[in-house]
Amino acid sequence: MKVLILGAAGVIGQKLGQTLAQRGHLRGETIDAMVLADVVAAKPFDAPFPLESVACDISNPASVAQVIGADVDVIYLLAAVVSSHAEEVLDDGLNINMMGTFHVLQRCRELETAPVVVFSSSNAVYGGEVPDPIIDETFLNPQTSYGTQKAIGELLLNDFSRRGLIDGRGFRLPTISVRPGKPNRAASGFMSSILREPLNGQEAICPVSEEFSHYYLSPRKCVENLIKGTEIPAEDLGENRCMIMPGKQWTIRQVIDAMTAVVGPEPAKLIKWESQPEIERIVTGWRFDFQPQKSLKLGLEADNSFEDNIRYYIEDDQPFA
Amino acid sequence: MKVLILGAAGVIGQKLGQTLAQRGHLRGETIDAMVLADVVAAKPFDAPFPLESVACDISNPASVAQVIGADVDVIYLLAAVVSSHAEEVLDDGLNINMMGTFHVLQRCRELETAPVVVFSSSNAVYGGEVPDPIIDETFLNPQTSYGTQKAIGELLLNDFSRRGLIDGRGFRLPTISVRPGKPNRAASGFMSSILREPLNGQEAICPVSEEFSHYYLSPRKCVENLIKGTEIPAEDLGENRCMIMPGKQWTIRQVIDAMTAVVGPEPAKLIKWESQPEIERIVTGWRFDFQPQKSLKLGLEADNSFEDNIRYYIEDDQPFA
Numbered sequence: 001m002k003v004l005i006l007g008a009a010g011v012i013g014q015k016l017g018q019t020l021a022q023r024g025h026l027r028g029e030t031i032d033a034m035v036l037a038d039v040v041a042a043k044p045f046d047a048p049f050p051l052e053s054v055a056c057d058i059s060n061p062a063s064v065a066q067v068i069g070a071d072v073d074v075i076y077l078l079a080a081v082v083s084s085h086a087e088e089v090l091d092d093g094l095n096i097n098m099m100g101t102f103h104v105l106q107r108c109r110e111l112e113t114a115p116v117v118v119f120s121s122s123n124a125v126y127g128g129e130v131p132d133p134i135i136d137e138t139f140l141n142p143q144t145s146y147g148t149q150k151a152i153g154e155l156l157l158n159d160f161s162r163r164g165l166i167d168g169r170g171f172r173l174p175t176i177s178v179r180p181g182k183p184n185r186a187a188s189g190f191m192s193s194i195l196r197e198p199l200n201g202q203e204a205i206c207p208v209s210e211e212f213s214h215y216y217l218s219p220r221k222c223v224e225n226l227i228k229g230t231e232i233p234a235e236d237l238g239e240n241r242c243m244i245m246p247g248k249q250w251t252i253r254q255v256i257d258a259m260t261a262v263v264g265p266e267p268a269k270l271i272k273w274e275s276q277p278e279i280e281r282i283v284t285g286w287r288f289d290f291q292p293q294k295s296l297k298l299g300l301e302a303d304n305s306f307e308d309n310i311r312y313y314i315e316d317d318q319p320f321a
Numbered sequence: 322m323k324v325l326i327l328g329a330a331g332v333i334g335q336k337l338g339q340t341l342a343q344r345g346h347l348r349g350e351t352i353d354a355m356v357l358a359d360v361v362a363a364k365p366f367d368a369p370f371p372l373e374s375v376a377c378d379i380s381n382p383a384s385v386a387q388v389i390g391a392d393v394d395v396i397y398l399l400a401a402v403v404s405s406h407a408e409e410v411l412d413d414g415l416n417i418n419m420m421g422t423f424h425v426l427q428r429c430r431e432l433e434t435a436p437v438v439v440f441s442s443s444n445a446v447y448g449g450e451v452p453d454p455i456i457d458e459t460f461l462n463p464q465t466s467y468g469t470q471k472a473i474g475e476l477l478l479n480d481f482s483r484r485g486l487i488d489g490r491g492f493r494l495p496t497i498s499v500r501p502g503k504p505n506r507a508a509s510g511f512m513s514s515i516l517r518e519p520l521n522g523q524e525a526i527c528p529v530s531e532e533f534s535h536y537y538l539s540p541r542k543c544v545e546n547l548i549k550g551t552e553i554p555a556e557d558l559g560e561n562r563c564m565i566m567p568g569k570q571w572t573i574r575q576v577i578d579a580m581t582a583v584v585g586p587e588p589a590k591l592i593k594w595e596s597q598p599e600i601e602r603i604v605t606g607w608r609f610d611f612q613p614q615k616s617l618k619l620g621l622e623a624d625n626s627f628e629d630n631i632r633y634y635i636e637d638d639q640p641f642a
Contacts, residue, residue, distance in 0.1 A: 090430075090484070109411075128560030130458055137451055139458040140476075141561050148480040152473050155461075159469040163411070239449030240462050 001029040002071050006058060006104065007078030008036035011179055012120070014043070015223045015316070016076060021047035026074060027116070027231050037067045038079065058100030061107070068107045074116045074230060077104055077153075083124060084186050086146035097149035105156055109165040117157065118230050119170040121242055123215065125151040126172075126287050133289040136243045143285070154242040161241050167234050171225065171295065174217040174247030177255070178309055180317035187282040191216070194252070195259050195310065198267035199318060207276035208283060210253040215288045217247040217302060218309040220316060225300040232298050244292035246302035258306035262314070322350040323392050327379060327425065328399030329357035332500055333441070335364070336544045336637070337397060342368035347395060348437070348552050358388045359400065379421030382428070389428045395437045395551060398425055398474075404445060405507050407467035418470035426477055430486040438478065439551050440491035442563055444536065446472040447493075447608050454610040457564045464606070475563040482562050488555050492546065492616065495538040495568030498576070499630055501638035508603040512537070515573070516580050516631065519588035520639060528597035529604060531574040536609045538568040538623060539630040541637060546621040553619050565613035567623035579627035583635070 003020060007013045017036055024031055032049050036042040037056035044053050057063045058079050068075065079100060080086075086093030101119070108115055124147035125140045140151045150172075157168035178199075179192040190207055191214060197204035217225075225245050250258075256268050292300070303309050324341060328334045338357055345352055353370050357363040358377035365374050378384045379400050389396065400421060401407075407414030422440070429436055445468035446461045461472045471493075478489035499520075500513040511528055512535060518525035538546075546566050571579075577589050613621070624630050 137460040137462070139460055139561075141458070142476070142480070143483065143560060145480050145484070148476050151476050155463070155469050155472050155476075159463070159466050162464065163466070239464060240460075 001026060001031055001073040002033040002035070003031055003074045003076070004035045004037060004067060004072045005076045005078065006037050006056065006067070007076070007080065007120075008042035008053070009038035009040055010078060011176065011181065011219055012222055012226070013038065013076070013078050015219055016078075016226055017042070018045050019223050019227065021045060021049075021051070023227070024048055026227070029073075033071075035067060035072075058103060059095040061103045064103045064107045068104065068111070070111050070113050072113075072115055074118070075104065075108070076118045076226065077101060078120045080120070080150075082186055083122075083144055083146040086149060087144055090145055093145045093149050097146065098152050101153040102156060105160045105166060109160065114164060114166055116230060117166045117168045118226055119153060119157050119168060119242070120226075121150045121154050121170045121172045122147065123172050123174060123244065123287065123290065125154065132287070133291045134244070134287050135291045136240070136294045158241050168241050169229050169232060169237060170242035171229055171245040172242065173222060173245050174215045174290070176219050176222055177216045178313035178317070179219065180313065187279050190279070194271050195255065196313065198270040199259065199263065199310075199313065201270070203270045203272060205272050205274050205276075206252060207274060207279040208252060210251065210256070212252045212284070213249055213288045214283070214286070215247045215249050215290050216255070216306070216309065217245065218312045220312040221301060221303050225295070228298075228300050229295075236298060243294040244290050246292040246295055246300050247290065248302045248306070249288050249290075250306050255306050255309075259310050262307050262310040322347060322352055322394040323354040323356070324352055324395045324397070325356045325358060325388060325393045326397045326399065327358050327377065327388070328397070328401065328441075329363035329374070330359035330361055331399060332497065332502065332540060333543055333547070334359065334397070334399050336540055337399075337547055338363070339366050340544050340548065342366060342370075342372070344548070345369055347548070350394075354392075356388060356393075379424060380416040382424045385424045385428045389425065389432070391432050391434050393434075393436055395439070396425065396429070397439045397547065398422065399441045401441070401471075402467075403507055404443075404465055404467040407470060408465055411466055414466045414470050418467065419473050422474040423477060426481045426487060430481065435485060435487055437551060438487045438489045439547055440474060440478050440489060440563070441547075442471045442475050442491045442493045443468065444493050444495060444565065444608065444611065446475065448606075453608070454612045455565070455608050456612045457561070457615045479562050489562050490550050490553060490558060491563035492550055492566040492621075493563065494543060494566050495536045495611070497540055497543055498537045499634035499638070500540065501634065508600050511600070515592050516576065517634065519591040520580065520584065520631075520634065522591070524591045524593060526593050526595050526597075527573060528595060528600045529573060531572065531577070533573045533604070534570055534609045535604070535607065536568045536570050536611050537576070537627070537630065538566065539633045541633040542622060542624050546616070549619075549621050550616075557619060564615040565611050567613040567616055567621050568611065569623045569627070570609050570611075571627050576627050576630075580631050583628050583631040
């Protein structure tokens, strides 16, 4: 089978491609070709099958048509502009997150091959005046343009699946931590950097109090869940193909204690506590009390402990010291 | 102020225009111009202000730009292809219901005038595996392309309102009965025709049993609610600007008894009972247990009795005998 990853240069896209290459099979079939697509060509890696890395702009239907041919069996639709970007530049969010998703689905429809489409939605689809805990069937009331565009993607994914044009499944991702790489400017950036930078001997700033609670998943488990999600039989998905991906709720104190438990007390001393009211305002508006009943029932999993998140970062991502 | 009705040739669009013309004011201001827009030019009527009737195809951004100028204060976005049409011809639903709504909102954004946009959504946004009763914050899980496209319209309306690009408000309409005019081929058509045709001395077919329960609103109350909805202060709408429009649940037996109570026993004798399994299958899948808490609190109203629905039809719509 042929697998296409849209958004293959992102943290999850890269790890997903490599994990699938090591695994070699999907949905009971041998993977015999993979295409990595992103706005910039993704870094290739060793694979037991032909691997192609191409540039693709999903906001452009012609570009989408070039990468999605009738031979593609499984499409991972991970490409998106992030929350802060979509809030700052509405057109980018509309063109890429909303219309890009639409173009991918329309291309599948045109081909009449009904490929499996695995869509990365986000817990940002939830928000506003809805009660805790957040369950799969909580009203989607996003309070950001990013969340709005992801919720629209879910609706289209469901309708195109109901009509038999694709076999879609969507997963609302928790905040991914520990993310590898450089610090970014997302409001959630500190939730990785207060661990990643100290683990690499560098200082980091924590802009919230140690009681701040949030809902996390490691990159490794996220990739495992996307693969499990690809293999769920269509008939088990029911009348709504989108669901919360499992994560776990931890306080800042708990994630730092987990780091200390794994590597000792020195890294935590590199965290500087500097209140940043604007970041605090944004992130304390986010929901953290999620009950991912459907995905847990279908076999997806959260991390066992935040110590695991720390170990996975060290095993999978820590730069050579 | 200047009012634009998109979808002005439809049953609700026509009545809304005429009611506003008789009323003469909206949101505390005198109406001094009105544009009736539809794919076919709507029939003009007497009005105390200049009335323009124009053809507009909302699926075409250039056509939308021609009717929405910076002088438009209130836009009624009623234009849509109906449920059965959107299910049969997916492109029409996508182009008109989804992209048409998007083009209208994008045009408002371009003008930077933040007009009031009153959007007719539908109870078809609800469906699938969600529990009764249906409340405003029930998960939107549409099981039709029409419902999907209306739910997408709601999300866009909310996000554009949150960003201050429009002042949007959306209302999920119940099934409108008694609809004037000719029988149509919608699955819900009999819910008007079993009353309208007998009231006009003609036979009609009822394809479901007399226990069939559904959620109804008269055209007159629907128009009154749209006008009230236009006048709700933005700050009272909260973080979700879309809500169920009030209606009431009646069985077929109750609506026929209401007709008999108003006009005597003869019309009911013109109803032929012929089971139509395909129509029964569709309409018994529809939800009818709605609790429109938000709109009731904001002053919108259901009909007092179905006898009122019958009287409104006779007063407002019955052809000259």
